[in-house]
Amino acid sequence: MARLEDMMVKGTDPVLRGRERERALLANLLRCTMIGHGGAALIHGDPGIGKSALLNDAVHRVNGMRVLRVTCVEPESDLGYAMLHRLVTPALDRIDRLAAPQAGALRTIFGLAAGATPDRFLVGVATLSLLSELAGEQPVVCLVDDAQWADRPSLHVLEFVARRLATERVAVLIATRTEEYPPAVSGVFDVPLTGLDRESARDLLLERAGAELSAAQQETILDAAVGNPLALRELPGRGAPCEYHAGTTAARRGVAARVPASGATSQCACAATHAADRSRRPHALHHAAPRFRRARSRRGMDVGRARRTR
Known part of the structure; x- marks a missing residue:
């Protein structure tokens, strides 16, 4: 289940060898997010190359940000909006603050209300509004690991959101295997991980x-x-x-x-x-x-x- 938590720096950070450039890029992205200039990064590479470790490192060094995190699982890869549901469920108590059409769109795709399947654009706008509402209280970082197993509708929504974070206190970090996810997403930092030196x-x-x-x-x-x-x-x-x-x-x-x-x-x-x-x-x-x-x-x-x- 996604976790909604206030992350504080505790103790000594674990050593992550040979990833200084990638760590600096993510740290700068999160610093900019804290002051209202959010963004997204796509971390990709072979199995075992350290994608999850890089996400964990970013979280361990976060101070004062709220974290929404989900690790995708293969059995849910063909269930529409399954990943998005797990990611934002901890924030659904704020859904009433959204405009009625947006709140209705999220309720419908999550099975909380009956109705026709909403337009994908409306779902994307609703998700962005929900995250923005949450970030009004505290900056937010969304972590999506093993995205090669995320369902396509959720990924489309997340990409929609990722391209619209320039004036938001929201960051999105996605980790996936290179072979199973398009490595280039417009407006998103591309962070390829290869072998250590x-x-x-x-x-x-x-x-x-x-x-x-x-x-x-x-x-x-x-x-x-x-x-x-x-x-x-x-x-x-x-x-x-x-x-x-x-x-x-x-x-x-x-x-x-x-x-x-x-x-x-x-x-x-x-x-x-x-x-x-x-x-x-x-x-x-x-x-x-x-x-x-x-x-x-x-x-x-x-x-x-x-x-x-x-």
């Missing part, structure tokens, strides 16, 4: 595996992971130190479940598991590294610059 990837790997890995094993895993943070956490040994026991059924299921079968990263994970099947030794990842490099080349895994589309 080598130094950041090494820091993350050492944080996960520490002294368990030799220098050679570190290089093999770094080549294999292609900078993917989830792969860097999953590829080091399962069980005995310095060993990658992905050959077992349980290990393969663990990697496959955490890195879904799409994009270069999943190809790399599958290559690593099959290589480990053939040779369950610490250097089994060497068999997988060439396939990781080919996948990286096809995907163009250079760190991209966040840009705003027009």
Whole structure:
């Protein structure tokens, strides 16, 4: 369920390595929102690349903003307005403050009143008005994670809203897989996430595996992971130190479940598991590294610059 909460900075922020530029962009977006110049950002990349972590980082650093948050789920991807309903439900007690046609549109699509399906433009205007009403009390940030599973009507409404935030104290941050969502939305900051740079990837790997890995094993895993943070956490040994026991059924299921079968990263994970099947030794990842490099080349895994589309 979406959460409506006042976020305050508490304790020390979690370390998010290698994302300084993206963190700065989102922090600036939220600062501008606080003073009445809202906006939206679309964060996209391969599975495991750190999209949710970037959203969480933005939330942890928010002070004095109200947060509406939803994580989309696949079973609701074909239910019209399901994501929008989960996102704004905590604010529906303010629906009576809207103009009658707008309030009626939201009540109808959410099943609170009978009537013909309202025009999509009216639904978009009503959603913008509801968020604006909420932001009149306190700046608002809407976080939508796993948007590849959001229903299309909700996404259309959210895009409509995102293009009309320049004078609102409302920000919208959307995270999705690159392959399953149009990467360019007019008037929205485009924030592509690719693999971490080598130094950041090494820091993350050492944080996960520490002294368990030799220098050679570190290089093999770094080549294999292609900078993917989830792969860097999953590829080091399962069980005995310095060993990658992905050959077992349980290990393969663990990697496959955490890195879904799409994009270069999943190809790399599958290559690593099959290589480990053939040779369950610490250097089994060497068999997988060439396939990781080919996948990286096809995907163009250079760190991209966040840009705003027009």
